Amino acid sequence: MAQDSVIKPGSTIGILGGGQLGRMMAMSAAQLGYKVIGYAPEGDTVAEDVCHDFFANGWGDKPALAAFASKCDVVTWEFENVPVSAVEMIPPQMLAPHPRALEVAQDRLKEKRFVEGLGGTPAPYASVDSDAEYRDAAGRIGAPGILKTCREGYDGKGQWRVATDRDVDSVRFPGRSCVYEGFVDFEAEFSVILVRAKDGEVRFWDSTHNVHHAGMLSTSTLPAPAIVGEQVEEARGLAKKVAEALNYVGVLTLEFFATAKGPVFNEMAPRVHNSGHWTIEGAATSQFENHIRAVCGLPLGDTTTRFASIEMRNIVGAEALTAHEKLADDGEAHLHLYGKSEAREGRKMGHWTRVGQASA
Structure with a gap:
């Protein structure tokens, strides 16, 4: 590994996001001798408690993101819903991982197709962009199944279970791009x-x-x-x-x-x-x-x-x-x-x- 690729202790790590994962990352960074600056919109940003500095600004605030980046030697993130548009405002040589990981992970449909292309096997699924497509997917794949928004769903949010064929009518298409997944019989x-x-x-x-x-x-x-x-x-x-x-x-x-x-x-x-x-x-x-x-x-x-x-x-x-x-x-x-x-x-x-x- 080239010596110039090493960010030396005493340098500053930028973390996009202010949740508990950023908090625990910042604690580990301090143990290794780094300073951490966080960036996230105002809210319950628990990472701020253990950061050297913190920017409580919106994801679309270009001047704030530029000021944040200017204080960092490397920038990473702590959750997958940081907008790609915000990450792209950071100089690419400072970023780890590469933003393409966010582009893939933020869209369930893109994620499944990406993994399939590498030989992986996802649950049976179909792209759903309307109520008619939802009903068609549920009919082809069957129930039980689950309707999930393509973006911004986690910890059970943005998900609706379809336990039986009779439940198809009780689950409403939410009006934005979704994936319908068939149930997986797992151990x-x-x-x-x-x-x-x-x-x-x-x-x-x-x-x-x-x-x-x-x-x-x-x-x-x-x-x-x-x-x-x-x-x-x-x-x-x-x-x-x-x-x-x-x-x-x-x-x-x-x-x-x-x-x-x-x-x-x-x-x-x-x-x-x-x-x-x-x-x-x-x-x-x-x-x-x-x-x-x-x-x-x-x-x-x-x-x-x-x-x-x-x-x-x-x-x-x-x-x-x-x-x-x-x-x-x-x-x-x-x-x-x-x-x-x-x-x-x-x-x-x-x-x-x-x-x-x-x-x-």
Whole structure:
């Protein structure tokens, strides 16, 4: 790796987005000796608490984005819905990953076609741009299924389940581009999280068993069921192809269904991921630290799992109000609260990580 590709400690990392992922990235960056400047529209920007400086400006504010970039040595992002138009205002040589990763991940239809082109298998799907197309897709693919907006849906938002053929009429086409997906009969859900360096080196963390409730991740656990172990190498192969096709630098996540016919691709996230929060305590190097290492051109850290069993559990809504009290009941649990001001129903407020005995 060329020495001039390394962003030296003492330099400044810019993070687009102000949520909990940016917060944890900034904490890892500080540990490695970097300063962090955040950028996000005004709101509950919890990353601001741990940043050296913060720009609370809109995504279309060209002067503010230029001023932000002028203070940074490298710029990355913490969530996939940062507008591509805003990212394109940052000098391209400063960006990691490449903005094409956002272009693909922000559109579910484009994402599925991209992964298919690399040999991956998504759930049965159809493009839907009208009520008539929705009804036609539901008729061809069948129920159960799910109607999803192509853009800006996450954690169960922008999604409508169609449990039976009789439910087609009760789900209304939302008036914007969607994808209708057929139900996948799966035994387990899992994610492949990798980090790719500037020189193309790729490392993987172990794949957790992910359980969702109401479209939101609830728990990620290791060891995962046997079927995940049987399918993880094929899934990793696809994830690596995606990273290479995008010339990706940093942490990349692909989510899968483990089925009787092999791994079925669900979606990708060009960023650190909720199902990788366990790596803070459970891996030799966390996803957050390795993302910082990658975008700064530093050597990647070891991704080995350190414990025989691990559980990460999200803290949602009002659960956060009593989280500190539970520390007395479980002295081995690691509590992470994100500093959000309002414990709304269905809102991720933090997470627990419990680890078992150290791996041999």
